Amino acid sequence: MVFTKIYNFKPSKLILLIFLFLISIPLFSQAEEFIAFGPQNFIHQKGFTSTVTNNFSVINPNTDFVLRVYNGGLEGLNTKLAGHSIILINGVQVIGKKDLRREKTFIEKPITLQAENIIEVELKGKPGCIIAVVIAGQDNIAPNIKINSPLDGEFTHINPYNIKLSFGDDTSGINSGSFKISINGIDKTELFSINSTGVLGEAYGSIDLSEGINNIESSISDLASNTGTVSNYFTVDTIPPLVNINAVNSTINGSNFNVTGTYIEDNLGTITVNGINADINHEQKIYS
Secondary structure, eight states: OOOOOOOOOOHHHHHHHHHHHHHTSOSSOGGGEEEEEEEEEEEOOSSSEEEEEEEEEOSOTTSOEEEEEEETOSSSOOOOOOOSOEEEETTEEEEOTTTOOTTOOEEEEEEOOOSEEEEEEEEESSTTOEEEEEEEEEOOSOOEEEEEESOTTOEEOOSSEEEEEEEEOSSSOEEEEEEEEEETTEEOGGGOEEEEOSSEEEEEEEEOOOSEEEEEEEEEEETTOOEEEEEEEEEEOOSOOEEEEOOOOSOOOSSOOOOOEEEEOSSOOOOEETTEEOOEETTTTEEO
């Protein structure tokens, strides 16, 4: 026999439980967020009130942002909690006296930012009280990454080859340290140099390649851990083709005569005879 325990909650307690559950749900997944500001501790130094101001910028102010306030510091070990403190962003009050009290240790609120921002924190309480502030943004779009050279399907006789890539992310920014590249399945990341402004960047390296078909696979992540990937195939051919001319009759009547021959080359482009392109039979590897 199975017994089921039934809990009877008063309406007020049930509402409280639902409210606590809802506020425990983050406004968006941490797997797709990046830190736009902080974590930074604001410490009340002396007097009953002290104000600290900081400037910060974001790449894309049109994405979603959330403000997180940890009363007592990020670790929550400081027993000196701030009370009735105020936070303004670009002159707009986002945390008021009723939001932050000594008995409240965590606040999370959606906020609106600009490209350039000013955060003002007015701390009230005993000297030494502390709050930590974090502003996180949402980014669920992978960064762009492109192989500029060689192009997909390209044939080249150059070896070593200067491989160049470009990448960018216009929301959270590029994590340059996440760049990876492999050639024919072998990691070659350490042979590449990276230049990055945080929003745009490029990677380049001179690599010894194998004769024949080669494959490049590369990836890079943004500061929200979204990863962009790219792959292409190209052919290296450094061996000149071998072309033979069939014997021509030494006695020729008239100015026009037909020249024929054979060749040895898998990736033949053109054959010219006295500046004229010859007709090529690629299956039989003959020309005329």
